[in-house]
Amino acid sequence: MGQHLISAKQLSRADIERVLDHAAALDRDSPTDRRSGTLLGLCFFEPSTRTRLSFEAAIKRLGGDALDMGAIEASSVTKGETLADTVRVLAGYADALVLRHPSEGAARMASEFVSVPLINAGDGAGQHPTQTLLDLYTIRENVGLDDLSIGIMGDLKYGRTVHSLSLALTNFDTTQHLISPESLRLPRGVRYDLEAAGASVQEHTDLDPVLPDLDVLYVTRIQRERFPDDAEYRAIAGEYRIDATALDDAKEGLIVMHPLPRVEEIAPDVDETPHARYFEQAKNGVAVRMALLDLALGGGGIFAERETGSLADWNEGEDSP
Amino acid sequence: MNGPDRDDRSERDDRGETDGGHDHELRVTKIRDGTVIDHVPGGLALTVLGVLGIDGSAGEVVSVGMNVPSDRLDRKDVLKIENRELTRDELDVLSLIAPAATINIVREYNVAGKHRVERPEQVSGVLSCPNPDCITAGNEPVVPTFDVLEEGVRCVYCGTILGAEGADLSEHADIG
């Protein structure tokens, strides 16, 4: 059935195209009652107002409603209830759940305990697949997803949007240029997947040499807390900022993307260039989440079933000591 | 099948090469009850002991042959652990470090069971995830589960990879 969306790893090219096509159709027709009477549970165990609002806008535009379960969770969590118990309870109140949680693998685990569709809206430094789908949508609308040269720059180690995007892009004919400081390169697990997928990936510490080749430059924020001291942070983060002048050597059609919020990594003067796409990207989040929710609530499953099966299957043959 | 010399016969499979001396030496340490782990890659015996949580502090009698010439492995380690039989979980973890190992369960000097370890596609409940931010690190009702890769294993929840190198695995073994 493939009813849960946990990781970009589960997305095949056909899956992605199905969601993006549906998003484009919903974007054109802006329906208002396709899912009237449905309730979406928003379970945010860490704050992310933007993502939460984007899901809320999506379900309301489909004619459904959202339950913000934040308050319930906060009180249960402080009482020491497990996530597994919490989601089992919440699943009884809603037709689908959206989960954001600080622990990696939280969505995968939670999905094993619920029978309604569950969508991962970010689990720690792990996966953030709905962001990936809206990124892909934005890329496809602007420059297409094949024969693409994309630069992904900034914090590639902790940036979950980057992990998901990079994996999903392996479904397409793309060359990925990963641009980051040495200390913030992609983690081993993601690297392993990229290799296994036969991805065409090149790593760089400097944007300038690859900029002229790029169709897309995806910028992410380098956070202060990744560095032991302020001076080191300032020195390194400063090298991964762009402004309008820095893009002089770029292709005319280059698009610049960012998951937002940005702080200093993209100077405001880039907003005025024809390259900027980050606000459009954020807006696309609603259409893509509408498409996902519509498919999830339609009962047919979001995707074809692959490797996100239930853990219960694996435990059957287990010997206990 | 279970003749009294079965334990030693497995050594003989490897003889015929450089020296017959090790055969003799190992016969000296022939055990009455316990487990003989043979065909461990040369030099990994101590890692295997680490993974099994055997450090001698519980008084176990353990004989170790290291870098014994072998047909199959070039150099192999052999471990004899008295009064201890390995559980399925322990065999699963062992398979990750020493995929070619053979296990002889010895009872009253007889080999009561002899098997090769099998590499499972997944291991559950025998390793803990080293990622402190992994959902399995908390108090959730979930069994840490790893996909077995060609080299190493990978947490199915957070994706963290534990290396094939024994040190990595023994540090996170959670069996017994």
Ligand SMILES: [Zn+2]
């Ligand atoms: Zn883990």
